[in-house]
Amino acid sequence: MKTIRILLSCILTGAILIFGIKPALAFCGFYVAKADSSLYNQASQVIIARDEQRTVLTMSNDYQGEVKDFAMVVPVPVVLKEEQVHIGESKILERLDGFSAPRLVEYFDEDPCQPQYMMEDRARQSVALPQSAPMAKKAEAELGVTIEEQFSVGEYDILILSAKESDGLETWLIQNDYKIPQGAKELLQPYIKQNLKFFVAKVNLEEFDTNGFEKLRPISIAFESPKFMLPIRLGMMNANGDQDLLVYLLSPKGKVELTNYRTVKMPSDRDIPQFIKEDFKDFYTAMFQKTYEEENKQVAFLEYAWDMGSCDPCSAEPLNQEELKQAGVFWLDSNNFNNRWGGSNVFITRLHVRYSRDKFPEDLKFQSTSDRNLFQGRYVIRHPYEGEFSCKAGKEYKKSVLDRQESEAKILANLTGWKLKDIRDRINFVEAEPIQWWENLWN
Amino acid sequence: MLLKDARITQIIFLGLFLLLGVSTRDWTIQSNLILVVMSSCLITQWILSSVVEYSKLREEDSFTNLSSKLNILITPKVLTSLRSALITSLGLCLLLRSNNPQTMAIAGCFAISSKFLFRHHNKHFFNPANFGIIAALTLTNDAWVSPGQWGTDWWYILLFLGLGGVVLKQVGRWDTSIAFLLSYGGLEAARNFWLGWSWDVWQHQFMSGSLLLFALFMLTDPRSIPNSIKGRWIWSMAIAFSTFILQHYFYLSTAIFWSLFIVSPMTMLLDMVWNAPRFNWKAVQWTIDN
Structure with a gap:
């Protein structure tokens, strides 16, 4: 009887935990509009290079609106001085993206009638890579807002603010023409209470025009803090629905994982039909969406975990020391590029987080581990041999190709949720004659 | 009945969690590491509890020959104590992560040894698996725990x-x-x-x-x-x-x-x-x- 009571109370507690508390309404971005404009940041990219408590954080997003309207507010753990802020080049994000992106590899079958002398791996390198789409009035003192630092770096005018009350900060931002989404106050409050500062940047149009920049360059900040986290809640203020975030984590130790959400590997090393060569982007997007839904939309996906000194197969050349420095890797000097295990001193983890307000209530918290197991999103297409067959083994080979094509179709349907019939229609099945049972008897 | 020993229930449940974790939560723990943890825990337990039994018997001075010495190894007391060691090893497999067998062995040995070393009024006061985890985290540089590994699914x-x-x-x-x-x-x-x-x-x-x-x-x-x-x-x-x-x-x-x-x-x-x-x-x- 007692057991039943305990079980019942457990189930009841569970039910209250799950259903009793309704999530608050959705919000949105890292980035805040300075005026009304269609500014939805659907894909942000962030590089975090971290060793011990030292961090270099590089932020970039695919900001689509008018440059004059751009502004961003990011909670930061410490007051940053001018020297701690650096404007980098978007190219470094493209390089990291290209190096770590999920890859398609292709293999060509050998002629089954020719003896094979060596097991040469004829893997050709990837064709398509889904590259991610690349802030007088009341006085400050009265509002409890302090401008801790004020400076310009590159095309940005930067302010480091500290605030006592979220009301004051909100008023200050509004008075200074930053268009704050409604409800921002509630979201700013917890950061103020945790004694975080606010990194506020807008574009200096004069500087931007003089230098002829085409798009906004990423901002890097360097600081020392025991907090290894990324604030995403503010980021949910100016976007609709789900947002994609790619985080490239660089560590001297090994893989980085989330501590308050699960980190799940993307399905990898699957054989898929040949036609995906032309549709790799669609394939990956569909597979990502399906896997994301299957995991109940509340996990971070691991897309790549690799030593920066090598790649196999390479979707792009590994980054050289200069590029790694641009990415924020500060612990390198020419003497210690290689570590004692023979690998390089930099390990990259690529996490893909698709988040929405209801499934990701907390900011992302990370930890670096010493896990140096390699992982990559790798998908394989195998081209059948297309020449003439001069032997009997050719017939058996054709049958095996037919079976393989059938299994590839099923794998693809399973990964993407596409209809098996549609997939079959697009596959160029080989014509295989049936092998009669007596054929192998009197060879 | 065997199931009336709470340790057996615990072994079954922890074993089930480990199976679920490995099969549905894509954990990185490899089968060879599970074997290392289990054997290091069981062997340490077997040796140390035999040593304890041996020293008790010597105090009583009630044995003389080699075969009675060896019999200690298979006394029911020594053998049933292995159940606790199995619980500790399952706990370590569920929580501790490392790719190095040596680190896992250190965790197993320290976990069980703590039961025999840190005692007060004949009772150990450190949770063995927890002691093993702390030992691995402080003495080696390739161990970690993954707090996010189960996620927040209601089913679990x-x-x-x-x-x-x-x-x-x-x-x-x-x-x-x-x-x-x-x-x-x-x-x-x-x-x-x-x-x-x-x-x-x-x-x-x-x-x-x-x-x-x-x-x-x-x-x-x-x-x-x-x-x-x-x-x-x-x-x-x-x-x-x-x-x-x-x-x-x-x-x-x-x-x-x-x-x-x-x-x-x-x-x-x-x-x-x-x-x-x-x-x-x-x-x-x-x-x-x-």
């Missing part, structure tokens, strides 16, 4: 609560889990309220599978925690408080394990203040049999 939460309830009913230590969860949940709720986060943040923290597994299966080891109910309440609350501090002011992702480690020696003090009969696996079995 109910499974842990249900099966945890069964074991706790058997050993009679549910008060410890309740005290911990109430005080830790309370502290988190207060912080959440002070910060002004919405309640789904608290819900998300509280639904962590790792937190519940810790509260229901690790915190409740009847052999190492205080004997009296009052003692256990204070002990659990101390762990909840230090977890809260280490997590939010020192940003330690391994806060729960460090807290249990730091607070464990308090058991001695609490047992001195509040006297209560010591937990005995056999006593439980006897009670159930009758």
Whole structure:
């Protein structure tokens, strides 16, 4: 009887935990509009290079609106001085993206009638890579807002603010023409209470025009803090629905994982039909969406975990020391590029987080581990041999190709949720004659 | 009946969690590492409990020949103690992560050895698996724990609560889990309220599978925690408080394990203040049999 009571109370507690508390309404971005404009940041990219408590954080997003309207507010753990802020080049994000992106590899079958002398791996390198789409009035003192630092770096005018009350900060931002989404106050409050500062940047149009920049360059900040986290809640203020975030984590130790959400590997090393060569982007997007839904939309996906000194197969050349420095890797000097295990001193983890307000209530918290197991999103297409067959083994080979094509179709349907019939229609099945049972008897 | 020994129930449940973790949560633990942990725990337990039995017999001076010495190795007392070692090894497999067999072996050996080394009035006060985890985290540089590994799926939460309830009913230590969860949940709720986060943040923290597994299966080891109910309440609350501090002011992702480690020696003090009969696996079995 007692057991039943305990079980019942457990189930009841569970039910209250799950259903009793309704999530608050959705919000949105890292980035805040300075005026009304269609500014939805659907894909942000962030590089975090971290060793011990030292961090270099590089932020970039695919900001689509008018440059004059751009502004961003990011909670930061410490007051940053001018020297701690650096404007980098978007190219470094493209390089990291290209190096770590999920890859398609292709293999060509050998002629089954020719003896094979060596097991040469004829893997050709990837064709398509889904590259991610690349802030007088009341006085400050009265509002409890302090401008801790004020400076310009590159095309940005930067302010480091500290605030006592979220009301004051909100008023200050509004008075200074930053268009704050409604409800921002509630979201700013917890950061103020945790004694975080606010990194506020807008574009200096004069500087931007003089230098002829085409798009906004990423901002890097360097600081020392025991907090290894990324604030995403503010980021949910100016976007609709789900947002994609790619985080490239660089560590001297090994893989980085989330501590308050699960980190799940993307399905990898699957054989898929040949036609995906032309549709790799669609394939990956569909597979990502399906896997994301299957995991109940509340996990971070691991897309790549690799030593920066090598790649196999390479979707792009590994980054050289200069590029790694641009990415924020500060612990390198020419003497210690290689570590004692023979690998390089930099390990990259690529996490893909698709988040929405209801499934990701907390900011992302990370930890670096010493896990140096390699992982990559790798998908394989195998081209059948297309020449003439001069032997009997050719017939058996054709049958095996037919079976393989059938299994590839099923794998693809399973990964993407596409209809098996549609997939079959697009596959160029080989014509295989049936092998009669007596054929192998009197060879 | 075998199942009447709470240790067997615990072994079955922990084994099931390990199977679920490896098959559905894509954990990185490899089968060879599971073998290393198990063998290091079992061998250490076998040797050390045999040594203890041997020294007892020598005091009594009741044996003379080699065969009676060797018989110690297969006495029922020595062999049944292996059940506890198996629980410890399953606990380590569920929580500790490393790719190095040596690190896992160190964790296993230290975990079991702690039971024989740190004793007060014939009772060990460190949770063996927790001691093994702390040993691996401090003595090696390639061990880690993954607090996010279970996620926050309701299915797992109910499974842990249900099966945890069964074991706790058997050993009679549910008060410890309740005290911990109430005080830790309370502290988190207060912080959440002070910060002004919405309640789904608290819900998300509280639904962590790792937190519940810790509260229901690790915190409740009847052999190492205080004997009296009052003692256990204070002990659990101390762990909840230090977890809260280490997590939010020192940003330690391994806060729960460090807290249990730091607070464990308090058991001695609490047992001195509040006297209560010591937990005995056999006593439980006897009670159930009758």
